[in-house]
Amino acid sequence: MRSSLRLNAIIAVAALLAVATAAPCRAANDKPGASAAIEPQARQVLEHMGTYLAGLKSFSVTTDIKLEVSQGADTKSFVIVQKLQAERPNKLTFILKSDASNGELVCDGVNLSIFIQGLGKYLEEKSPETWEKIFQNPLAAAVISPGNAKLVTLSLLSHESATLLLSTAESAKYGGEVMLDGVKCHLIEVMSNEVDWKLWVDVGDKPLPRQFVPDLTKTFAKMAAGARGGNAALANVKVTDTVTYKDWVENPKFGEDAFVFNVPAGAVKAESLADMIGGRESGPHPLLAKAAPAIKLDLLGGGTLDLAALKGKNVVILDFWATWCGPCQKAMPIIEKVAREYKDKGVLLYAVNIQETPEEVKSFVDESGLHVPIALDKEGTVARAYLANSIPQTVIVGKDGIVQVVHVGLSPALEDELKNELDALVAGKDLAAGDNPRNSPTAAAAADKAKE
Numbered sequence: 001m002r003s004s005l006r007l008n009a010i011i012a013v014a015a016l017l018a019v020a021t022a023a024p025c026r027a028a029n030d031k032p033g034a035s036a037a038i039e040p041q042a043r044q045v046l047e048h049m050g051t052y053l054a055g056l057k058s059f060s061v062t063t064d065i066k067l068e069v070s071q072g073a074d075t076k077s078f079v080i081v082q083k084l085q086a087e088r089p090n091k092l093t094f095i096l097k098s099d100a101s102n103g104e105l106v107c108d109g110v111n112l113s114i115f116i117q118g119l120g121k122y123l124e125e126k127s128p129e130t131w132e133k134i135f136q137n138p139l140a141a142a143v144i145s146p147g148n149a150k151l152v153t154l155s156l157l158s159h160e161s162a163t164l165l166l167s168t169a170e171s172a173k174y175g176g177e178v179m180l181d182g183v184k185c186h187l188i189e190v191m192s193n194e195v196d197w198k199l200w201v202d203v204g205d206k207p208l209p210r211q212f213v214p215d216l217t218k219t220f221a222k223m224a225a226g227a228r229g230g231n232a233a234l235a236n237v238k239v240t241d242t243v244t245y246k247d248w249v250e251n252p253k254f255g256e257d258a259f260v261f262n263v264p265a266g267a268v269k270a271e272s273l274a275d276m277i278g279g280r281e282s283g284p285h286p287l288l289a290k291a292a293p294a295i296k297l298d299l300l301g302g303g304t305l306d307l308a309a310l311k312g313k314n315v316v317i318l319d320f321w322a323t324w325c326g327p328c329q330k331a332m333p334i335i336e337k338v339a340r341e342y343k344d345k346g347v348l349l350y351a352v353n354i355q356e357t358p359e360e361v362k363s364f365v366d367e368s369g370l371h372v373p374i375a376l377d378k379e380g381t382v383a384r385a386y387l388a389n390s391i392p393q394t395v396i397v398g399k400d401g402i403v404q405v406v407h408v409g410l411s412p413a414l415e416d417e418l419k420n421e422l423d424a425l426v427a428g429k430d431l432a433a434g435d436n437p438r439n440s441p442t443a444a445a446a447a448d449k450a451k452e
Helices: 002-015 040-054 138-144 150-156 161-165 217-224 273-277 326-341 358-368 381-385 414-426 441-451
Strands: 058-071 074-087 091-098 102-107 111-116 121-126 169-180 183-192 196-202 209-215 237-250 296-298 304-306 315-321 347-354 374-377 393-397 403-408
Touching: 040 150, 040 161, 040 169, 040 183, 040 196, 058 150, 074 150, 091 138, 102 138, 111 138, 121 273, 138 150, 138 273, 150 161, 150 209, 169 196, 183 209, 217 237, 296 374, 315 326, 315 414, 326 347, 326 414, 347 381, 358 374, 374 381, 393 414, 403 414
Parallel strands: 315 347, 347 374
Antiparallel strands: 058 074, 058 237, 074 091, 091 102, 102 111, 111 121, 169 183, 183 196, 196 209, 209 237, 296 304, 315 393, 393 403
16 A cells, blocks of 8 residues: 555656646747757658648547556556647637546637636636637646646647747657558657657658657656755656557537537636635635644654644644655745744644655655654545645644644745744734734735745
8 A cells, every 4th residue: 555655646746747848839930959959850750740730720639648657566557538629720628537637628719718627616717819828827738737748739739839849859860760550650759858758740741640758767867866865755766658649630620519618517616827726816725713623643753643632732833745745845944944943932843744654754854854743644534634635735723723824835935924924823813813914014025025
């Protein structure tokens, strides 16, 4: 079970790395620099593909993604299916189905609707003028990211496919004509600083992409050896990611229902992007002003966290985290620093690790140099009780046992916000009742400064 939990976390990282995020959209005349070794025939194949795609008034395609992650003797697979229907200039339906979550993006030419199952919400706003502008919306980009096919997906919808595909290439070579699933294809092999990849494109007058295979070796190696001692959980990871394009239909005449967004059952309409992702503009966290759920967990190195035993004595900070979570790694030193400054005022910090083994956590802590009491939520029951669906999540429980503050994600002004909130709680204020220092001029100024 322990190895299964670890692989589930690693698969989440591998599935969401989003290869294409390293490839920004560029102007048509902004091609890779002279230092990039791009073989002429490789560029020619990609430009031929781009020209063909640009000449289509509409198309549809299904993308099958098979992701296999192994570490030692442990292996687990992950399957993602993406269905895309597109009609110029800006009509689009993208449906994501996977073992973990589903998503949907629909643009009918007037409105853009985005649904992410894991959030239970959908966002609706005015439609951008082109396909490319749709994906300037971070939520739209997020929907197409799982499985690391984003680079090719964006190139299908770009007016300059070759430029986008080669935008981060250090080299690109032509691998010749090869057979793939009984079809003759051009093979393009690209090397970059972050991710290497191979692309197979049909030979002939319909140069459509058939298969895309990103190599995530470099990415995982960098993450494993990253800041603060790296991440031992990502060491010796092997990832096989195969993206297959099938069921191509060029210039179809779509029916009236092709670009209609049907609100999924139970989904709630978000008022804004911040509301959609759980930012400050959203409503209050469901736990606010309620009694903190009971916690009784083993501590790393011995001892027990019994939240009930601290009631009436201490203000308690609970930091929900995992070793594979990059924002968690950045947030924890900040929270540790603040908690240390307030220790003499009765403030205690416990980092609640979610579903990782004591060995994994200890290895990370030893390498990172952190000095935080760590509670081991081995089954994830406490995280579920605290609705920690996105991490890092930082919860402050008052001496009265009431949840006073909930931070989701990593705010650029986290340190100042925590200090303001702890000052108020130590002074006996009830933040859950509405006396929240985040709204004070001092906090606002600190947040503005952090954004500069």
